Amino acid sequence: MQESGGRVPDVMQSSESLGLPPNSxxxxxxxxxxxxxxFKAVLASAKGDINLALQSYNFGGGFTLWVQDGRGGKYTLALAKEFSVYMAAKMGWKSYGDPEYVNHVRRYLGGGTNSFSGNLKIIMQEALKYQGNPYVWGGSTPSTGFDCSGLTQWTYKQANIMLPRTAEVQYHASKIITQSEAVAGDLVFFSGTYAGKTITHVGIYLGNGKMYNSNDSGVEYSTITSGYWKEHLYGFGRVLGG
Known part of the structure; x- marks a missing residue:
């Protein structure tokens, strides 16, 4: 959908990946x-960083190598914008690729702000600014970076919803609901992700088994219906009302 809207024969606009002119x-x-x-090739080069792979599908595999060459090795929107400017100047073009490609693709997966409304749209518009940024223990502002509860506290604040600082306290400050009651905008909590309190991690629940959170892999979308997050799932809390 992002490449062609399904309106041309070369639906994935992949002619160039074969060394052919566009739409060949x-x-x-x-x-x-x-x-x-x-996409399989750029995903392998990106070492599983799905956002880096997505952006490299648009920019080309050179973006992955550029990011991995002393620039942290992980996708960030800031790096995508920097690379676009760099390549445009290098090629003598007015622009290069789509530096917003990751969010433009993810909107079709329910991960862009177009699929949200009201307070949740405000929250996600802010949260998506930091997509791909590294996890920072104790971080609670854009200038410091974010840990899990720092991200939820900061982004919900943009919608005038004041959360306590830690995941444990955010859990107890929420209206506890069941998984079947949970909807996009609720908080999802986890236990046992590190030694310490009962509640050790929190994310923004987006529905359909997805959450947006800051974890050891950075600020990203995660699936809670399988693997690590399913094993540590503890419960859901409501702070947006309803």
């Missing part, structure tokens, strides 16, 4: 095959 592919199945192979 005239069969959608060939386009999808080539596009998936290209």
């Amino acid at each position: 592919i005239t069969d959608p199945e060939t386009s999808i095959d080539a596009g998936c192979k290209h």
Whole structure:
């Protein structure tokens, strides 16, 4: 959808990945095959960083190498914008690629702000500014970076919802609800992610088994219905009302 809206034969705009001029592919199945192979290659180079892989699908694999060359090795929106400016100047072009590509793609997965409304839209508009940034223990502002509860406290504050500082206290300050009652905008809590208090992690629940959170992999979307997060899931809390 982001590449072509499904309106041209080269639906994944993958002709260039084969060294061909744009829109040389005239069969959608060939386009999808080539596009998936290209995405597989950039995902492998990105070492599992899905946002880095997504942006590299748009910019080309050189973006991954550039990010991994002394720039932290992880996707951030700031690095995408910097690379776009750098490459435009290098190529003598007015612009280079789409530095907002990650969010533009994720909106079709329910991960962009277009799928939200009201207070949650305000919260996610702020939260997505920090997507890809590293996790910072004790961080609670944009200038310091964010840990899990620092991110929720800061972003909900933008909607005039004041949360306590830590995940444990945020849990006890919430209206406790069941998983079946949870909707986008509720908080989702986890236990046992490190030794200490009962509640050790918190994220913004987005529905459909997804959350947005700051964890050891950085500020990102995560799935809570399988793997690590499912194993440590503790409960849900409501602070937006309803």
